[in-house]
Amino acid sequence: MNQETKEIISLLKNSPSVFHVVKNISDKLLEKGFMELDEHKPFIVEKGKNYFVRRNSSSIIAFKIPLNCQDLSFLGTATHNDSPTYKLKPHPFVKKGNLTLLDVEPYGGMIHSTWLDRPLSLAGRVLLGKGEKIEEKLFNINRPLLTIPNLAIHMNRNINDGYAYNPAVDLLPLFGEDLKEDDSFESFLLKELGEKKGVSLLSHDLYLYNFDEPRAFGIKEEFLSSPKLDDLASVYSSLLGFLESENERKISLFASFDNEEVGSLSRQGANSTFLKDTYNRLSKALEGHLEEDCANSFLLSIDNAHANHPNHLEKSDQTTNVLLNKGIVIKSNANQSYTTDALGSAIIKMAASKGNIPYQEFTNRSDLRGGSTLGNISNSELSLLSCDIGLPQLAMHSANETMGLKDLDYMRRFVSLFFGTKIHFEGNSFFFD
Template structure:
């Protein structure tokens, strides 16, 4: 079962070379399950028992299932993110080097391990905006072949390569596309071919590099998975599967996958935007509820922020906290931080532990070393717009923000089962600081 779920996850990731493809893949799964697409710019009709989804910027998506018994309802919400660190192709993309080489001019997106991008097959995916008469339309593009590569400098030319190498983003990280005599400038031709449009009709692009190395299940007993974009498509996939399986009649179950977490979430489609708040308020209005009903619903609502976590490194265990250590294949990670980089507190942690117990899923606790600053994630950012009880969780992995990351073969199923249990539950805030969870 673990290997089957992991193989399905890796097939999902292969379909998601960009954030736009990730949201498109999620959308296809929802439509196959009978969900109806809503549009932000049109009025909604939301009914009890209905299944719906809405996208923003084609790179973030929120889906929801409406229960049938909503006299005293709440929102059960899970949030993950669709983006990963990569390189974006600049508008004026062409660099001719020494009159021989054609390079693509890029800039980094998010914080990444630069060395993981060298000497491996890469390609380009994203979206193009196309003029069609008086309209502008979005087309997804995936150049499904080995297209570019970022070559390392030979160690003979840089004897300090293995000693504190510092990379210059404008010099060392430009991908090689071709030789000027062989492909003087056919990059736009390739884009237009894969978008199935004339290149003259392409008005603008959002195109990114992605790693073509194939995902793998490996290890002495097949206990590991490795793939691009495990952070955070592993959580996006597993929480989607749990959301589809769960069904609480006394709640509105909500699945979110936001873009731009890797650059701070401060965009119109990020977790720091009004997207989630807008959707929840429109659900409330469509159900004939008042603003006070909405505030009461929020008091009993709960959000699971799902974003992968750092497993203890086999070569550097000293980088982890002395006691709060997490390992692959040992269950869902609950993240704690005294300075609220993670939203977990005693109440939300206890509730999630009970969910895991009910689902027969192991869980483990994570904090950074006290002398190491950690990153933040979706929960504390989303709480600025929608203030509800939240817990930050994830799945343990190695090589976070590499172009090729490693996780445990068992943990995807653990997350699916725990999230299914969450979406089968109804939470009541009976009194301040007290949550009651029922089926």
């Protein structure tokens, strides 16, 4: 395992919520000399410098502007940083006898059963009232705090025949026992934060997370088991590829959006104006030609792909095999769930071949509806030539997912190569210089 892969795994380990993910990305960018822009103020940017901007603390766009760039066209990657989980309700305490549970609701489409009978914890952000000021703070209880206990088989004899978990009944996590009448969730949070008197909890965005750590396994430790591989494995591998790349001609752009798992319709989602607003403001600041520059740009939508499941090969398409540790995946769908077309696919194949990076192709079985992702969603606001790629994985949307360790490095190397590509377009043809 090389140092870059170890770094990706370390970042996975320290990503209990989307807010922590964006903080991790911001810290990496600041380490590399990037400067943060504020959406509430004018963008003052210069060629030869690197910048990033955040929206709602859960989405981020970074870009590198070459000193000698001839125009403002860009090569970009777009990922999502959210994963299926359970969100805490505003007043979560539920008393059942001597026990206290937390009231939660599902966020996204998870495999419910995988969240039961395992150590869980709580992370996100809280908004505190301090005099006339509202202050945002990251929050993470970095220890096992909760579990969602199954009903014993003696009380549910048919559970192994298939059981439909009811989120309002079956999926409330166990929090504590014998809480006093005046104990409140607010006082618990303020105590965990170490806040003094005079501070009030105004609101929170808090989510459950699986306390299991990422682990290599297999006879040669060739596989990785981890929470949130979809899509943090792509987020962090593409981030490292972005940071280590150089391009003297085109702007390099890295974007990571929140709320893909619930449709991307929020103001920080891929269907928001975040990418369009950022690029418009960059274009105005540097006196670019927006329409021409967009036409000469290319975006990679990077979200994980389904590998062939060894126990259920019949669920995969009969002509496209996607295997762990065999390379990045180009994803296609006739009904435009993905942005990939022949032109975008050809660009990816040529770029991968130039770097000796293996690639595979994915399509769903024709009688199975697959998921969608953020590529075409973001294209509704800023239309770009694009292609959907991803990392092959098993058990997507499980509390623990599985992928091949080699593929992490293939993606990092491919993204680095992609950002360094000197590509230009002439009509429907393209050229690698």
